[in-house]
Amino acid sequence: MQLSREDLLEAYRRMRLIREFEDAVHEEFAAGNIPGFVHLYAGEEASAVGMCMHLDDRDRIASTHRGHGHCIAKGCDPRAMMLEIFGKREGLCAGKGGSMHIADLEKGMMGANGIVGGGPPLICGAALAAKTLGTGGVAVAFVGDGGSNQGTTLESYNLAKVWNLPAIFVIEDNGYAESTASSWSVGGSQTGRAAGFGMPGVEVDGFDFFAVWEAAREAVERAREGGGPSLLHVRLGRYYGHFEGDACTYRAPDEVERLKAEKDPLMLFRRRVGEAGLLEPTDLDAIDREAREQIARAVSDAKAAGYPTEADLLTDVYASY
Amino acid sequence: MPKKSFRQAVNEALRQEMERDPTVVVMGEDVAGGMGAPGEQDAWGGPLGVTKGLMPQFGRERVLDTPISESAFIGAAVGAAATGLRPVAELMFVDFMGVCFDQIFNQAAKFRYMFGGKATTPVVIRTMYGAGFRAASQHSQCLYNIFTHIPGLKVAIPSNAYEAKGLLIQAIRDDDPVMFFEHKAMYDEEAEVPDEPYAIPFGEANLVREGEDVTIVALGRMVNVARDAADRLEGEGISCTVVDLRTTSPLDRETVLETAAETGRVVVVDEAHPRCSVATDIAALIAQEAFESLEAPVRMVTAPHAPVPFSPALEDLYIPSADRIAEAVREVHGHGRR
Numbered sequence: 001m002q003l004s005r006e007d008l009l010e011a012y013r014r015m016r017l018i019r020e021f022e023d024a025v026h027e028e029f030a031a032g033n034i035p036g037f038v039h040l041y042a043g044e045e046a047s048a049v050g051m052c053m054h055l056d057d058r059d060r061i062a063s064t065h066r067g068h069g070h071c072i073a074k075g076c077d078p079r080a081m082m083l084e085i086f087g088k089r090e091g092l093c094a095g096k097g098g099s100m101h102i103a104d105l106e107k108g109m110m111g112a113n114g115i116v117g118g119g120p121p122l123i124c125g126a127a128l129a130a131k132t133l134g135t136g137g138v139a140v141a142f143v144g145d146g147g148s149n150q151g152t153t154l155e156s157y158n159l160a161k162v163w164n165l166p167a168i169f170v171i172e173d174n175g176y177a178e179s180t181a182s183s184w185s186v187g188g189s190q191t192g193r194a195a196g197f198g199m200p201g202v203e204v205d206g207f208d209f210f211a212v213w214e215a216a217r218e219a220v221e222r223a224r225e226g227g228g229p230s231l232l233h234v235r236l237g238r239y240y241g242h243f244e245g246d247a248c249t250y251r252a253p254d255e256v257e258r259l260k261a262e263k264d265p266l267m268l269f270r271r272r273v274g275e276a277g278l279l280e281p282t283d284l285d286a287i288d289r290e291a292r293e294q295i296a297r298a299v300s301d302a303k304a305a306g307y308p309t310e311a312d313l314l315t316d317v318y319a320s321y
Numbered sequence: 322m323p324k325k326s327f328r329q330a331v332n333e334a335l336r337q338e339m340e341r342d343p344t345v346v347v348m349g350e351d352v353a354g355g356m357g358a359p360g361e362q363d364a365w366g367g368p369l370g371v372t373k374g375l376m377p378q379f380g381r382e383r384v385l386d387t388p389i390s391e392s393a394f395i396g397a398a399v400g401a402a403a404t405g406l407r408p409v410a411e412l413m414f415v416d417f418m419g420v421c422f423d424q425i426f427n428q429a430a431k432f433r434y435m436f437g438g439k440a441t442t443p444v445v446i447r448t449m450y451g452a453g454f455r456a457a458s459q460h461s462q463c464l465y466n467i468f469t470h471i472p473g474l475k476v477a478i479p480s481n482a483y484e485a486k487g488l489l490i491q492a493i494r495d496d497d498p499v500m501f502f503e504h505k506a507m508y509d510e511e512a513e514v515p516d517e518p519y520a521i522p523f524g525e526a527n528l529v530r531e532g533e534d535v536t537i538v539a540l541g542r543m544v545n546v547a548r549d550a551a552d553r554l555e556g557e558g559i560s561c562t563v564v565d566l567r568t569t570s571p572l573d574r575e576t577v578l579e580t581a582a583e584t585g586r587v588v589v590v591d592e593a594h595p596r597c598s599v600a601t602d603i604a605a606l607i608a609q610e611a612f613e614s615l616e617a618p619v620r621m622v623t624a625p626h627a628p629v630p631f632s633p634a635l636e637d638l639y640i641p642s643a644d645r646i647a648e649a650v651r652e653v654h655g656h657g658r659r
Contacts, residue, residue, distance in 0.1 A: 060404055094437030101435040110403060111436065115427050121396020122428060128397055129404040132346060132382060139400075152423075155393035162388060316438030317472050319496035321524070321571050 003053075003213070008279055011053055011209060013287045015045040015266055018069045020295040021078055022240070025068070025085060025099075028299060029244040035087055038099045041069030043239035046265035047172050048073035050212025051140060051232075054220040058137035060108045060126035062119030064144050064172075066238075067102055067112025076104045082298040088305035095308045096316070108137075116177075117150025119143065120169060124156050127165035127223075138166040138223040146177025148193075149185060157197040157229070166223035168216075169194075169231045172206065174238040179250040190233035199229045206236030207263040210272065237263065322513040330482035330514050331371050331447075331503065334489040335409060337518045339379050342407060345493060347375055348385040348394055349411030349447075356386035368413055369449070369508055391417055395446065396424035399498070402444035403432060407493060415448040415464045415502065429498040430473030444499070445492045451504040451542055451592060452629045452640050461629035461636075463541075463593035468500045469569040469602070475523055476570045478502040480544035482512035487521030488567065494520060504542040524571030528580070532560030535650045536580045538603050539590040540566040543641060547590050550646035559654050569599050574606060581607045585616035586653040590646055595623040617656030620649040 003011070022042040028034050041048070044066070052073035055061070063070040071081055076092060084091030085099050092104055103111035110126060113119050123141035130137035143153055148171045160167040171190045173182050194201025200222070205211040212234060219230035237259045241248045248256075273279040325333070339345045353376035354365030366373025376384040387394040391412060398410035412418060418425065425446065432440035452461040469476045475497050479485040485503065492499040529548055532555075539547040544565040551561035562580050566573065581587045587607055591600035600621040607619050622641045630636050 060400075062400075092437065093435060093439070096437050097435040101431075103432075103436045103440070105403065105436065105439055110400070111432070113428075115423055118396075118423065118428060121393045121424055122400030122403070124393060125397035125400020125402070125406075125408075126404045128346075128385075129401040129406045132401075133344070133405055135405075152392045152396065155388075155390040156396070158388055159390055159393040159397060163385070316434050318475070319433065319441055321475075321497075 005278065007053065008273055009283060009287065011049050012269055012284055013291065014049045014073050015209065015269065016287055016291040017078055017294065018045045018048065018072045019266060020291045021068055021072060021082070024295050024299050026240060026244060033303065034085055036098050038085065038244045039066040039242065040238070040240040040244065041066050043259060043265070044172060044174060044206065044236045045069055046209040046212050046269070047170065047206045047234045047236055048142070050209050051170055051216040053213060054216050055108070055138070055140070057106070057108055058130070058135045060110050060123065060130070060137065060139040062110045062123045062126070062141045063112045064119065064142055064147060065100055065112060065114065065116070066144065068099070070142055071102055071104065071109055071112070074109045075107045076109055078295065079298040079301055082302040083305050086302040086305070087307060088302060089308040089312065090305050094312065094316070117143070117147040117152040120153045120156035123167055124159050124163070124165055127160065127167040128163065130166055136224060138168060138220055140168045140170060142170045142172055144177060145171060145173040145175070145182035145186060148190060149177070154193070157193070157199065157231070160229035161197050161199055164226070164228045166226070167229040168219045168223055169229065171231065171233045173233060173235050176242065176250070178242045190231065194231035199231060201231035201233060203233045203235065206234035207265050207268060209265055209269050322515060324511045325482050325514040326509050326511050327482040327485050327503070328369070328371050328508040330486040331489055332373065332375070333514070334486045334493070334518070335372065335375060336378065338490060338493045339375065339383065341518070344405060345407045345409065346383045346385065346401070347372060347409050347411070348387055348398060350387055350389055350413055352411055353381070353384050353386050367411060369505065371508065372411070391421035392424060395421040396428065398444050398446070399424055399429040399442060402429070402442045402498070403440055407443045409445040409447060409493060412446050412448040414460050415450045416459050416462050418464065425468070425498070426471045426474070430471045434473060441496050442498050443496050445489070445501055446499070447501045447503060449505040450502045451506060452624070452636055453506040455631060455633055455636060457631040458628035465500070465502050465569060466593055466598045469599060473498065474570060475499045475568065476502070477523065477568045478541040479567070480541055480565045481507070481510065482514050484521065484527070484565070484567065486514050487519050490518055491520040491523060495523065502541060507542055521567065523568045524573050526567055526573035526576040527565040528576070529563040529565050530561065532562045532584070534559050534561065534584055535586045535588060535654050536562045536564065536584045537588045537590060537646065537650065538564045538566065538577060540569065540599060541592065543590045543592050546641065546643050547646055550643040550650065553643065554647055554650055559650060561650060566599070577603060577606060578611050581611045582614040585614050586656070587619045588622060588646065588649045588653060589619065590622045590641055592624055592641060594626050595621060596626055598623065617653040620653050622646050622649050
């Protein structure tokens with residue numbers, strides 16, 4: 001299986017949309033226009049897109065606090081997402097979820113999650129449903145390096161293995177759980193943990209879209225063919241703080257600048273497709289321009305949109321009550 | 322009408338719903354039993370035999386034994402419910418919720434609201450509760466009040482075999498997450514239970530008996546203890562209404578308030594601890610909404626604010642008894658009378 005020209009354009013488009021989205025949220029949050037907590041995915045785009053390029057609407061993903069990138073990679077509407085993050089009534093979740101609970105079940109996006117390690121058990125369930133109903137779908141839990149230390153995650157490895165579920169665990173290791181280094185907080189190794197539960201686990205360069213895409217392809221094929229769960233340990237870096245407002249004093253002074261200069265996944269993608277003669281710079285420039293305009297429109301729409309009203313406060317607590 | 326035990330009633334509800342709807346699956350620790358073992362399959366059928374016979378009929382694909390990993394499999398039941406199945410998960414003892422509560426109250430309960438009404442999570446979590454089994458502090462609690470506190474969850478607490486079948490069928494057909502409480506000391510108690518499937522709607526309390534002097538509001542196993550007390554008091558010339566709440570969420574406020582107003586004297590009976598409980602909730606409701614019709618203070622008969630003890634000598638003192646209920650009824654009955 002190879003990436004077609006259309007696939008490459010689509011992958012770059014999704015990564016650029018994520019970057020533009022997160023940069024815009026960063027600015028709007030700093031300006032005081034966004035309430036609550038936001039956790040940005042900029043710098044990690046290759047992971048979400050490298051995996052989700054293999055998925056379609058029958059496949060489910062569960063995300064983390066840092067969920068905007070997973071949403072966009074899985075096909076959620078960035079405009080509806082922006083409205084949601086602004087707390088507006090026409091947002092993706094009617095303004096009731098916000099950044100940490102953004103979800104679109106029709107797209108197979110089962111939610112960002114405010115609970116670290118909340119997603120893996122849910123993904124076992126989604127994988128069980130896919131298996132029981134025979135949809136051919138797979139289910140992917142994105143988990144941070146912090147979430148990798150939760151018991152829920154380790155229990156889920158075991159359940160996915162003993163039930164032979166079409167489940168994939170993507171450990172996105174950006175080096176920090178909040179301010180605590182993963183080099184300190186993770187005992188053993190992520191791939192060693194996978195081996196301990198009897199499932200294949202590989203370490204992946206998360207700055208390189210093509211590396212993630214290739215590792216994800218193997219894991220998704222294995223899951224679809226009934227071969228059971230897999231783990232990807234994706235090493236990557238985040239450009240912003242754990243949350244917006246984090247001064248990041250725990251990081252090395254030049255760390256982020258070096259990441260941006262040397263490891264930026266969008267830059268690496270452009271270089272790779274350029275050197276291989278797969279896409280022209282003008283193709284990519286056009287995508288950059290469209291993404292910038294699309295996100296700018298989303299922000300202005302979000303600012304103009306209305307808030308929910310008191311009539312919305314008590315709706316959708318139950319299906320019936 | 323045939324008599325069936327509480328255990329048979331729950332089993333029959335599960336079987337009939339699994340026959341009706343192929344998306345209903347059962348999962349939990351040893352719900353079949355013997356998975357991967359060299360001996361008998363369906364060896365247990367649940368720790369107290371409630372799910373016995375389901376696996377042979379429906380297969381391992383729909384009756385799933387799990388590792389002892391409540392976080393993972395309760396979460397999996399929730400995730401599967403959000404993606405097309407109707408799982409009935411068994412959380413063996415409600416006391417174990419401490420290791421999986423997040424998946425119930427942060428995930429299942431909140432999906433619909435957080436996701437703007439677009440999620441439906443039809444999961445049922447069956448669990449055993451209650452004292453009287455000499456099972457000590459970590460296998461005897463009630464804890465339904467904790468789930469009742471959480472918006473997004475429904476909580477059903479059947480008081481006999483008939484109620485168990487009807488309420489469980491409703492729980493499985495319901496589109497919201499339902500916590501279903503089975504008192505472990507009631508599994509062998511029999512009642513008349515129709516063979517055909519039937520659903521008892523949630524939020525409709527049952528008037529177990531109607532009287533004129535005192536209203537007793539109870540739930541779960543305490544309904545039967547309250548009825549025993551009421552039978553005894555009848556001989557003393559005190560006639561009692563006994564209300565079985567059936568579900569604490571949704572709560573049938575109307576029946577509670579109407580029956581409280583009719584007698585003006587209320588005793589609330591709850592096997593749980595007395596603080597922040599269903600009993601205090603009912604007492605507060607009556608105090609707020611039926612104050613003008615009260616002839617006496619609302620009395621609560623509950624377990625004490627202490628863990629459930631092991632020794633039979635202590636546990637028998639711990640559980641609310643018909644004697645204590647009768648005493649409370651006599652007290653409110655006499656209040657203000659000359």
